[in-house]
Amino acid sequence: MISIANFPGAVKYWHQGKFHEWSESILHPMVHALHYGTSTFEGIRAYATDRGPAVFRLSDHIDRFLVSASVLRMSPPFGKDEIMDAVRSVVRENGLRCGYIRPLMFYAYGNLGLLPKTSPAELVIGAWEWGDYLGEMADKGVSVLIVPRRRIHHTQMDMRAKLGGIYVQSAMSALEAKTRGFDEAVFLNLEGRVAEGPGENIFIVKDGVLRTNMITESILEGITRKTVLEIAADLGHPTKIAPITGEDLCGADEAFFTGTAVEITPITRVTDGSDPNAPKPERVIGKGKPGPVTCGIETEFRKAVSGKAPRYEKWLTRID
Ligand code: PMP
Numbered sequence: 001m002i003s004i005a006n007f008p009g010a011v012k013y014w015h016q017g018k019f020h021e022w023s024e025s026i027l028h029p030m031v032h033a034l035h036y037g038t039s040t041f042e043g044i045r046a047y048a049t050d051r052g053p054a055v056f057r058l059s060d061h062i063d064r065f066l067v068s069a070s071v072l073r074m075s076p077p078f079g080k081d082e083i084m085d086a087v088r089s090v091v092r093e094n095g096l097r098c099g100y101i102r103p104l105m106f107y108a109y110g111n112l113g114l115l116p117k118t119s120p121a122e123l124v125i126g127a128w129e130w131g132d133y134l135g136e137m138a139d140k141g142v143s144v145l146i147v148p149r150r151r152i153h154h155t156q157m158d159m160r161a162k163l164g165g166i167y168v169q170s171a172m173s174a175l176e177a178k179t180r181g182f183d184e185a186v187f188l189n190l191e192g193r194v195a196e197g198p199g200e201n202i203f204i205v206k207d208g209v210l211r212t213n214m215i216t217e218s219i220l221e222g223i224t225r226k227t228v229l230e231i232a233a234d235l236g237h238p239t240k241i242a243p244i245t246g247e248d249l250c251g252a253d254e255a256f257f258t259g260t261a262v263e264i265t266p267i268t269r270v271t272d273g274s275d276p277n278a279p280k281p282e283r284v285i286g287k288g289k290p291g292p293v294t295c296g297i298e299t300e301f302r303k304a305v306s307g308k309a310p311r312y313e314k315w316l317t318r319i320d
Contacts, residue, residue, distance in 0.1 A: 010128035011094045014086055016077065019093055022126075032119040033106035037165025040068035043199075043260040044101040046091050046127070046319070049307030053097055054316035056260075056305050058084055060223050062103075064162065069105050071161035074121040076105060083123070084317070090127045091319050100130035100261065106164070133199075133261035134183050141268030141290055142183035142257070144197070146246060147173045148276045151187035151195035154218045162220060170198030180273075184257070186249075188274055189218040194244040200257035200265070201225040204244055205293045207253070211240045224258040227315070231300045234311070237293060246272055250283040254291030264298045266290035 002023040004010050012019045020026060033039035042065045046053045062083050069076050078086065087101055103125045110119030132138045152169055177185035186202065189195040196202055196219040203212045203225075210232050215221050232239050249255055255267040268288050272280040290298075304312035 004128075007126075007128040009094060009096055009099060010126060012090075013124060013126040014090050014093075015124045016122055017086075028109045030112060031106065031109050032112065032116045033108070033164060035112060036107075036114065037163065037168060038072060038116060038119075039104055039106035039164035040065065040072055040074070040162055041102060041104040041164065042162065044087065044103070045260050045263075045305070046096060046099050046101060047305040047307075047316075048098040049316070049318075051307065051318060053091055053099075053319045054305075054307055055087060055091065055101070055319070057223050057227065057315045058087060058317040060226075061260075062087075064160070064223070065103060065105065068161035068163060069121070071158045072107075072163060074105060074107070077121055077123055086123075086125055088317065088319050090125045094127050096127055096129065098129070099127050101125065101127040104164075130261070133259075133263075134257075134265055138183070138262070138265050139290070141266040141285075141288070143269040143271070143282070144184050144186045144267055145177040145180060145182040146188060146194075146270065146272045146274045147176055147185045148274055149173065149187075150192075151189050151218045153190045154216055159215050159218060159220055167198075174198045182271065186270070187218075188246065191217075191243075192246075192274075193217060194246060194249050195219050197257055197259070197262075200259040200262050202244065202249070202267070203228065203256050203258060204248055204252035205254035205291060206248070206251070208293070209238045209240055210293065211242055211244060211248075213244050214241050217243055222259055224260055224263065227301065227304070228258050228264065228297055231297055231304065231312075232293075235296060235300060237297075246274065250285070253286045254294050255285050256290075256294045264294065264301055266294050 107116040107119040108122040173185035187195040201222040303309040
């Protein structure tokens with residue numbers, strides 16, 4: 001029996017235009033993507049608003065999804081409008097007021113040579129309720145470990161794409177951080193500067209200036225990152241897109257993660273474990289609690305996603 005303990009609210013998933021009961025397994029163990037990570041996915045959130053659930057920045061997510069598919073040389077089985085409609089129908093069919101939506105496009109069953117010659121691309125979409133990604137206490141601030149292994153470099157992989165295979169590195173580093181007692185990992189890039197978390201972008205605040213890095217620092221340029229940059233500018237905070245060093249992070253007045261899953265999560269403690277032979281002591285960021293800039297942006301973000309900020313209504317796709 002399939003447990004839904006970690007997928008609360010999940011009733012049905014969508015595969016190639018058809019709904020299936022959550023407990024039904026339809027994939028063969030020999031699908032190409034299961035063996036080689038030849039898949040791409042999106043993480044999207046729907047939020048409760050006074051007018052029912054609304055999907056946040058759906059169009060941007062599907063644009064990125066299709067870019068990822070093209071990087072994998074996939075022929076998507078559905079077009080953008082069809083995928084957007086399917087996402088909305090999944091939220092509706094599961095009766096969700098809010099939740100996390102996971103579209104996955106993958107090379108399916110056909111052959112198992114590395115070249116997916118006869119493996120068609122298929123699309124599956126699931127949705128469920130997913131609260132705080134880094135735990136209930138995450139809004140008070142999380143501790144991070146700068147892991148020794150460097151982030152895959154932007155010259156090695158096209159960082160515009162969210163490819164399944166890349167997430168092996170994310171899962172391993174998240175496991176390492178967790179096993180060693182930290183909430184989350186942070187990657188340095190090959191240049192030795194801060195890149196990103198396993199599934200998050202990073203912002204720092206120093207002397208009132210908000211700073212985040214860019215794709216040439218080997219990051220996925222997240223949609224939440226883009227959202228926060230716009231909200232911060234609207235709030236009148238100076239913003240800067242520039243590299244961030246480990247020292248910048250440790251010496252920041254405030255720091256936070258952004259991502260669809262983590263939303264805006266303050267980082268309050270950093271341990272630099274980048275040199276396994278010379279681990280450095282934990283550094284407290286600012287006052288060790290969420291700072292005023294982070295909190296101000298978070299408040300505005302909450303208004304935006306819940307349909308309480310008319311200027312950001314443009315980011316919401318209503319379900320009904
Ligand atoms: N970096 C990585 C590696 C991620 O997986 C994510 C999550 N998609 C992000 C950054 C943040 O991206 P977004 O804000 O679009 O969710």
